Amino acid sequence: MRRWRVPASLPAAKIAGAILLMSIGLLFADGDPVRLALAALVATALAGWAVRDFVAPVRLAVDAAGLTVVHGFARRRHLPWATVEAISVDRRPRLGLTTETLEIDAGATLHLLGRYDLGDSPGDVARVLHSARTAAGA
Template sequence: MQPESSPVHQWRVPVILPVAKLVGAVVLVGLGLLFAGNDRVQPVLAGLAAAALTGWGLRDLVAPVRLAVDPDGITVIHGFAGRRRLPWPVVEAITVDRRTRRGLTSETLEIDAGESLHLFGRYDLDAPPAEVAEVLRAARSAAG
């Protein structure tokens, strides 16, 4: 069995993001309890929203690396915190989708692996998707 190649480059969620999500969950619970009065629905809704935000923040803590590249291919996050290996022959296209809406432009990195499409935004990568796409294309070219 061959040892797995070490990543040439990794992209991860910025550290502040999970912290902000967890703090936001605590604030939601606090506000739900503070403004509840006799209403039982408000704290329940705040608790549900806080639970969703906590789960989202925990995912960022458990699996902060969203994308990694090495000479043999790409490793992407899959599911809640799993990993999926995409060898270079499986990767059909690496593109950046740019959309402008209400004066704001957003970019999404798209990795097309035939049967699956993997999407990454700016906050998944902590880098501009166009720059990440360039690095991935260069690594793919260097691999042959």
């Protein structure tokens, strides 16, 4: 079984960002409850996003039976090879940079995973998935 997970530094950076954002909100609120509430709301959302990285760090796993992907906040869904219609990488230029997204088409569902979900290049992951699918005879 091969697994791809969120890099360990990413949830720590999100928590640090939430703390920094709340600190800045406290510093610049000047007693305004709306500014403070807005800073707290955004910091809480960022912290919640980090919690997802701690609760479900493995975003994708592959074995001979198929793929396991994170679905929703932290649930996992197993996709047998027979249900996986296509595995592709979408490359798009944005702001002078090229972004890659791994797309797993399972018929009724489409799973999109980026570099920060996988901790690896989506193109490299797609090659491994294609090899695993071929080896499984699917």
